[in-house]
Amino acid sequence: MKTKHFSQILVFLLTLMLFASKTNAQSKKEKPRNVIFILTDDHRYDYMGFTGKVPWLETPNMDRLASEGAYLPNAFVTTSLCSPSRASILTGQFSHSHTIVDNQAPNPGNLTYFPQYLQKAGYQTSFFGKWHMGSHTDEPRPGFDHWESFFGQGVYYNPQLNINGERIQYKDSTYITDLLTEHALDWLKNRDDDKPFFMYLSHKAVHAEFQPARRHKGKYEGKKIELPPTYDQTKTGAWRDLKWPEWVADQRVSWHGVDYMYHNNIDMQELVQAYCETLLGVDESVGAVLEYLESEGLDDSTMIIYMGDNGFSWGEHGLIDKRHFYEESVKVPLLVRCPDLFAGGIMPQAMVQNIDVAPTILAEAGVKQPKDMPGVSFVPILTGKKPDGDRNEVFYEYYWENDFPMTPTMFGMRTDKYKYIRYQGIWDRNELYDLENDPNEMYNLIGDPSKQDTIKNMLESLYSWLENTGGMQIPLKSTNRPRFGDYKHKGEY
Known part of the structure; x- marks a missing residue:
């Protein structure tokens, strides 16, 4: 009888322990997570030490994020341009939805930024750095309890910051x-230790004109990168046989071409050196946050997301800069670290986009994702629940700019196998590339008879995406578009 009574007590205690354990696990899971989002400007997806793309580039703190977290090599933006991409990150929407389609387009006035949802959920929020979205002003924007920013692109040295409405000029x-x-x-x-926090650290670096910190200037003097396989085709005329669009060849001697970069006789290798030296300050910033x-x-429980707003070409197809839909332009660095969630050193191949940032952070905050956000959280990719992700393709859009008329309006679709690019308002070739067999996007297959069904299917998917997301009308913006001599603040271009 005593044995039976003891067994009943033992079962009761075990049940109580299991319930308590389950309750604690649920409580830990449901606790809003602290998040730090670090954004850089024009940082190319493979220009980090651990990728080996540039053998002499050293980024120990980004390397640490990758080794202790995740590097997602197939991270894409929906529009490879500062303002549209930043708007997509903050709203979780495509460019044709939020309508900030270029660097001059104003805020339509009806946008909600995801930090606003975090505030309602009890988060303390802050913003530091480059906004450059919807206007060139530096005034505080909705969603942030603490605000520090500057006009437009800002400057590298002796900046003026608007800190919660008060402008402070820095010198020395x-x-x-x-x-x-x-x-x-x-x-x-x-900060308030009793509240979860979200911090948005948005660096000006590494935007042109590249200016490293004085301690880094000259570190990479004389270093060179290997020129890409597509560097010379627009110079030798081989682009015609490769079936490239003529606008690509014409751009070689333009503002964004390798033979007349920024309308100067600049050596591209020297630009790359300055770019990499400027990146070193950002890497040290990442290290300071980790420390x-x-x-x-807080280093195990806090999610750190490091990302670029768009990629950057260094000679591919005879181009520099971004805007186009080639890999080096549309891909961005995406590093995520959160030891409480997943083990480090992983490199998921799934395709993710900048519209996934807001859903990811909201999910970690326990906030329901708004219906107007088409993206998905990429946490299941990191934890192995959905290692292949939730999408089989990514879509792209770029709208012709008055200030940079060399690049036409384009729409595109990319799968793991193919990339299709369709141009609007220009009499030129569209493009199709077999990414598996031609990762450098050298051989345009748009006229290949065996690829016509593929092209037709991708075109139908592209139009379906635009139709289903309200993108069949180009969102033209009525605005005063400043020219190069009209800017009040240096570097706003």
Whole structure:
């Protein structure tokens, strides 16, 4: 009888322990997660030390994010341009939906930024750095309890910051990357410990004109990158046999072409050196954030997301800059670290996009995803629940700009196998590339008889995407579009 009574007590205690364990696990899972989002400008997806793309480039802190977290090599933007991409990150929408289609288009006035949802959920939020979306002003925007920004592109040295509505001018060779990092860390140190936090650190670097911190200037002097296989085709005339569009060949001697970069006789290798030196300050910023989280015991539970707003070409197809739908332009670096969620050192091949950032962060905050966000959280990709992701294709759109008329309006679709690019308003060839067999996008297969069914299917998918998401009308913007001599603040282009 005593044995039976003891067994009943033992079963009761085990049941109680299991219930408590389950409750604690649920509580831990449901607890809103602290998130730090670090955004850089024009950082190409493979220009980090651990990728080996540039053997002499050193980025130890980005390397650490990759080794202790995840590197997603197939991360894409929906429009490879600063303002549209930043708007897609903040709204979780395509460019034709939020209508900030270029760097001059104004905010339509009806947009909600995902940090606003975080505020309603009890988060303390902050923004540091480049906004450059919807206008060139520096005024505080909705969704942020603490705000620090500057006009347009800003400057690398001696910046002026608008801090919660008050403009402060910095002198004595103050470097913008260091200043933003210092202020971001100060905010973290003085935050309310009882509330979850979201911090958006948005660096000016590594946007042209590249200016590294003085301590990094000259570090890579004389270093060179290997020129890409498609570098010379527009110079030798081989582009005709490769069936490239004529606008690509014509752009070689333009603002975004390798023979007349930024309308100057500049050596591209020297530009790459300055670009990489400028990136070193950003890497140190990442290290400073990691060091702070470690000191506070927050490094395992805090999700850090590092991302670029668009990619950058360094000679591919005879081009520099972004805007086009070639891989180096549309791909961005995406590093995610959160030891509480997943083990480090993984490299998921699934395709993700910038419209997935907002759903990911909202999901970690326990906030229901709004219906106007078509993206998905990429956490299931990182944890192995959905290692292949939720999409089989990504779509792309870019709208002709008055200030940079060399690149036409284009729409595109990419799968793991093929990329299709369709141009609007220009008498020229469209493009199809077999990415598996031609990763450099050298051989345009648009006229290949054996690929016509593929082209037809991709075109139908492209139009279906536009029709289903309200993108069949190009969102023209009625706005005063400043020319190069009209900017009040240096570097706004």
